[in-house]
Amino acid sequence: MIVIGLIASAIGIAVALSIDWFPIAGSTQAKKVDTLFDVLLIASVPIFVFVEVVVLFSVWKFRMRPGDELKDGPPIHGNTLLEVVWTAIPAMLLVGLCSYAYVTLRNIEHKPKHEMVVNVTGQQFAWSFTYPAANAGAKPITSTQLYLPKGKSVKFNVRSKDVIHDFWVPEFRIKIDAVPGITTHYRITPSRFGSYPVVCAELCGLGHSTMRQTAHVMAPADFQAWMQRKQAQASKAT
Amino acid sequence: MTARLRAPGLHRGLIGAALGFALAYAIVLPVRAAQGLHPVLDGDAVTIVGLLSAPLGFLFGLGAFDYWFYYLTGRPTRPEDHSGHGARSWKDYFRVNTDHKVIGIQYTVTSFFFLLVGGSLAMLMRAELAQPGMQFVSTDGFNGLFSVHASILIFLFVIPVFAGLANFVLPLMIGAPDMAFPRLNAVSYWMLPIAGLMMMASFLVPGGSFSTGWTAYAPLSTDQPIGQLFFTVGVQFAGASSVATALNFLVTIITMRAPGMSFWRMPLLVWANFSTSLLVVIATPFIAASQFLVLLDRALHFHFFDAAQGGDVLSYQHIFWFYSHPAVYIMMLPGFGIISEIISVKSRKPIFGYRMMAFSLLAIVVLGFTVWAHHMFVSGMQSWIRIPMMITTAIIAVPTGIKVFSWLATLWRGVLHLDTPMLFALGFLTMFVIGGISGVMLAMIPVDIHVSDTYFIVAHIHYVLFGGSLFTIFAGVYYWFPKMTGRMFDERLGKLHFWLTFIFFNLTFGPMHYIGLRGMPRRVADYSQQYAGWNLFISLSAFVVGASTLVFLYNMVSSWRGGPRAEANPWRALTLEWQVSSPPPIFNFDTVPTVVGGPYEYGVPGAVHGVFRKPGEVRPPTPAGGGATQVARE
Ligand SMILES: [Cu+2]
Ligand SMILES: [Cu+2]
Numbered sequence: 001m002i003v004i005g006l007i008a009s010a011i012g013i014a015v016a017l018s019i020d021w022f023p024i025a026g027s028t029q030a031k032k033v034d035t036l037f038d039v040l041l042i043a044s045v046p047i048f049v050f051v052e053v054v055v056l057f058s059v060w061k062f063r064m065r066p067g068d069e070l071k072d073g074p075p076i077h078g079n080t081l082l083e084v085v086w087t088a089i090p091a092m093l094l095v096g097l098c099s100y101a102y103v104t105l106r107n108i109e110h111k112p113k114h115e116m117v118v119n120v121t122g123q124q125f126a127w128s129f130t131y132p133a134a135n136a137g138a139k140p141i142t143s144t145q146l147y148l149p150k151g152k153s154v155k156f157n158v159r160s161k162d163v164i165h166d167f168w169v170p171e172f173r174i175k176i177d178a179v180p181g182i183t184t185h186y187r188i189t190p191s192r193f194g195s196y197p198v199v200c201a202e203l204c205g206l207g208h209s210t211m212r213q214t215a216h217v218m219a220p221a222d223f224q225a226w227m228q229r230k231q232a233q234a235s236k237a238t
Numbered sequence: 239m240t241a242r243l244r245a246p247g248l249h250r251g252l253i254g255a256a257l258g259f260a261l262a263y264a265i266v267l268p269v270r271a272a273q274g275l276h277p278v279l280d281g282d283a284v285t286i287v288g289l290l291s292a293p294l295g296f297l298f299g300l301g302a303f304d305y306w307f308y309y310l311t312g313r314p315t316r317p318e319d320h321s322g323h324g325a326r327s328w329k330d331y332f333r334v335n336t337d338h339k340v341i342g343i344q345y346t347v348t349s350f351f352f353l354l355v356g357g358s359l360a361m362l363m364r365a366e367l368a369q370p371g372m373q374f375v376s377t378d379g380f381n382g383l384f385s386v387h388a389s390i391l392i393f394l395f396v397i398p399v400f401a402g403l404a405n406f407v408l409p410l411m412i413g414a415p416d417m418a419f420p421r422l423n424a425v426s427y428w429m430l431p432i433a434g435l436m437m438m439a440s441f442l443v444p445g446g447s448f449s450t451g452w453t454a455y456a457p458l459s460t461d462q463p464i465g466q467l468f469f470t471v472g473v474q475f476a477g478a479s480s481v482a483t484a485l486n487f488l489v490t491i492i493t494m495r496a497p498g499m500s501f502w503r504m505p506l507l508v509w510a511n512f513s514t515s516l517l518v519v520i521a522t523p524f525i526a527a528s529q530f531l532v533l534l535d536r537a538l539h540f541h542f543f544d545a546a547q548g549g550d551v552l553s554y555q556h557i558f559w560f561y562s563h564p565a566v567y568i569m570m571l572p573g574f575g576i577i578s579e580i581i582s583v584k585s586r587k588p589i590f591g592y593r594m595m596a597f598s599l600l601a602i603v604v605l606g607f608t609v610w611a612h613h614m615f616v617s618g619m620q621s622w623i624r625i626p627m628m629i630t631t632a633i634i635a636v637p638t639g640i641k642v643f644s645w646l647a648t649l650w651r652g653v654l655h656l657d658t659p660m661l662f663a664l665g666f667l668t669m670f671v672i673g674g675i676s677g678v679m680l681a682m683i684p685v686d687i688h689v690s691d692t693y694f695i696v697a698h699i700h701y702v703l704f705g706g707s708l709f710t711i712f713a714g715v716y717y718w719f720p721k722m723t724g725r726m727f728d729e730r731l732g733k734l735h736f737w738l739t740f741i742f743f744n745l746t747f748g749p750m751h752y753i754g755l756r757g758m759p760r761r762v763a764d765y766s767q768q769y770a771g772w773n774l775f776i777s778l779s780a781f782v783v784g785a786s787t788l789v790f791l792y793n794m795v796s797s798w799r800g801g802p803r804a805e806a807n808p809w810r811a812l813t814l815e816w817q818v819s820s821p822p823p824i825f826n827f828d829t830v831p832t833v834v835g836g837p838y839e840y841g842v843p844g845a846v847h848g849v850f851r852k853p854g855e856v857r858p859p860t861p862a863g864g865g866a867t868q869v870a871r872e
Binding site for chain 1: 378380381449451455457546552585586587616618621624625628629632639640644646649650654655671672675678679681682683684687690691692752755756759761762764840845
């Protein structure tokens with residue numbers, strides 16, 4: 001039975017790791033989250049397999065046969081050693097996983113020396129993105145699409161004008177609620193060119209499922225060009 | 239005619255409801271006129287007061303308060319008045335009844351009615367989600383569907399059905415003639431249909447049903463059409479019912495155990511309901527408060543959660559989850575109790591590590607109050623709170639693990655009777671482990687940040703509440719069906735029900751883990767094309783799960799009407815409820831049992847749990863629960 005359990009665990013882990021669970025990793029943070037998830041899978045599969053093997057083995061080996069209708073099992077009331085073991089081992093495993101999760105959290109929330117700031121504002125049912133003058137040049141720039149340069153750490157300051165929303169780009173792996181009255185924030189570093197959905201993840205009313213925009217990750221030079229174009233438009237308007 | 243209308247019952251209840259609603263007008267009109275508000279007649283204001291006064295009028299009319307009212311006004315009452323006790327015909331199930339067995343069945347049947355309602359709403363949701371784009375309902379209509387689905391199934395099914403099963407079984411198990419407060423018990427029950435009908439009625443009001451999820455986060459919920467209040471007030475009635483029942487269980491368990499039944503001789507179902515009742519009594523006032531704050535914000539502009547007026551938005555979530563996390567255990571611990579009964583009896587072995595099983599329940603009660611903010615890792619609360627909440631959430635897996643491993647050890651070397659209750663118990667073990675594992679993953683902050691508010695959460699909660707709680711409920715209903723009805727259910731249909739539910743449950747909710755990780759948010763009426771294939775698959779599987787419920791219903795109804803007569807003790811169980819006839823006598827025990835041993839002594843030669851002395855025999859006066867060892871040595 002132990003052999004079967006080990007083989008089944010090995011197969012289970014192999015299958016679990018071969019599945020592509022996540023969307024594309026679009027930020028440096030994403031890879032660390034994905035690795036943490038893989039570690040959790042490796043720790044979880046043997047536990048699940050263990051329970052299943054014991055259940056299925058018992059069903060096969062100890063099921064009532066004809067003639068045993070009135071028979072009872074042996075009166076085993078417990079086993080202190082066993083109970084200590086199955087309290088201590090999961091506790092140690094969980095402490096280990098929590099420590100690793102804590103390290104990962106510190107890594108993905110690390111504050112770099114240089115970063116750009118984007119102010120994200122949610123309202124029913126659209127996002128708007130404002131690049132403050134400090135980054136954007138003469139005037140702040142506001143856009144309905146999110147443009148980001150690749151490889152540069154960005155801090156989002158997230159606010160809401162009405163109810164709670166949640167600012168999420170699945171490819172970046174991080175989300176945070178936009179809460180009326182306070183400013184929330186997170187940081188990511190885009191690591192891959194492409195266009196990704198910006199999703200509102202917190203129920204915000206009847207248009208919640210349509211609150212979708214796009215994030216474009218582009219080369220720093222292209223990003224600068226876009227900013228200058230927007231800046232020119234902004235000064236023409238005034 | 240007038241005599242019939244003046245007698246307590248449903249007729250008088252409806253009149254009471256109408257009078258209650260009239261009272262709402264009588265209160266609102268003068269108050270608005272005095273305040274100089276315009277218009278004086280405001281439907282919104284009348285509805286809010288009416289939602290509170292009409293149900294109270296109904297309860298009065300029904301006769302739920304008659305005895306206390308008589309006592310209050312000095313009219314004659316008899317403490318030993320058993321006129322409202324027991325059921326002689328089906329009509330007795332539609333009036334205020336003080337028999338815990340009748341109330342238990344009222345509870346259970348009502349809850350299953352709401353299971354059908356909540357399940358049907360899920361079918362409508364899956365029909366809409368089968369394809370991307372909008373087909374059957376509006377986006378707001380869809381938000382209403384999942385909000386009422388979750389609220390009904392949490393507040394009107396899982397929580398009360400456990401209270402119902404325990405209501406029937408628990409007094410029998412501890413050798414008591416009834417619950418400690420039978421009249422309070424009846425009131426608790428009758429508040430349930432009120433809460434449920436209120437939530438369902440929200441579909442009929444202008445603006446549609448409440449549509450802010452069962453979580454009703456402010457400030458979204460403070461600025462909604464009137465339907466929202468049917469949730470806000472409905473929860474008050476469901477919560478009050480829950481608290482009253484929990485108090486009743488606590489007092490019953492503490493004071494009404496048969497002689498010789500010490501705490502360490504109580505069946506684990508009793509321990510489980512003891513623990514659950516502690517959770518209910520401590521936690522439920524918090525959700526009541528959270529909804530009262532929403533009510534005051536919406537109706538009277540208190541601005542508790544209006545940031546522009548200095549309100550604090552996040553405080554709603556803290557108060558809400560301080561109830562709603564423990565609520566997860568309120569919906570799970572009674573199921574743990576049921577599973578312990580069934581696994582021990584059906585394996586013909588004592589439960590492995592009985593005392594650790596009881597201690598782990600208490601550990602979950604304590605730890606359950608220390609983890610609530612794990613629902614708020616992305617809420618923008620103070621970021622340091624996340625760390626202790628991650629650790630406590632992970633640690634709570636330890637007592638839960640102890641229970642799972644002890645059940646496995648109970649199976650080991652037993653003589654396994656693999657009938658319907660046992661299959662549901664084993665199915666529960668399998669799926670609850672998956673729900674537990676995804677729960678530990680969710681405790682890990684970085685993973686949670688990505689998957690919170692996605693279908694991964696939907697998968698997790700359904701593995702816990704459907705694969706977990708509902709499977710224990712099915713197991714319990716099959717297990718005690720002979721005792722409750724005096725009939726045997728159809729074993730073949732029971733097995734069919736199990737396999738259909740088990741297989742298609744996994745096909746429905748398993749893939750949701752995947753699409754959630756891939757980025758599909760929850761609570762959306764529409765989704766991007768990339769999730770279309772899986773959603774169609776999930777919808778089709780969900781329809782089979784829905785259909786499997788019909789097998790269960792048919793089995794229950796036909797077996798109740800014409801199944802073979804059940805013996806007193808068809809499972810050869812030791813606990814006391816099986817030592818009386820099926821269904822039990824109207825006052826449970828003709829002679830009070832004396833408990834002389836543990837509840838699970840299977841395989842111990844000559845072991846008994848309780849003995850019945852003949853009436854004439856001399857019995858030393860033993861206080862309930864006390865003198866256990868003394869009795870054992872006799
Ligand atoms: Cu939204
Ligand atoms: Cu929780």
